[in-house]
Amino acid sequence: MIVKKHQSNVTGIEDQIIAMYAKGVSTRDIQDHLSNLYGIEVSPTMISNVTNKLIPLIKEWQNRPL
Numbered sequence: 001m002i003v004k005k006h007q008s009n010v011t012g013i014e015d016q017i018i019a020m021y022a023k024g025v026s027t028r029d030i031q032d033h034l035s036n037l038y039g040i041e042v043s044p045t046m047i048s049n050v051t052n053k054l055i056p057l058i059k060e061w062q063n064r065p066l
Contacts, residue, residue, distance in 0.1 A: 013042070017050045027051075 013034065020030045027044045034042055
């Protein structure tokens with residue numbers, strides 16, 4: 001079992017979501033991939049919450065001095 005009942009820290013899964021997101025994979029495709037590969041169900045909202053953690057880092061990178 002990858003994600004235990006009532007577990008909130010899914011760092012390994014979060015890393016995979018971020019990697020797929022960075023490659024331009026859509027939220028629904030990420031959801032399908034995790035379901036097919038690992039047999040786990042994650043909501044599109046959870047995927048969005050994980051990818052939204054990146055927004056401050058992206059903004060900081062975009063606004064860096066060149």
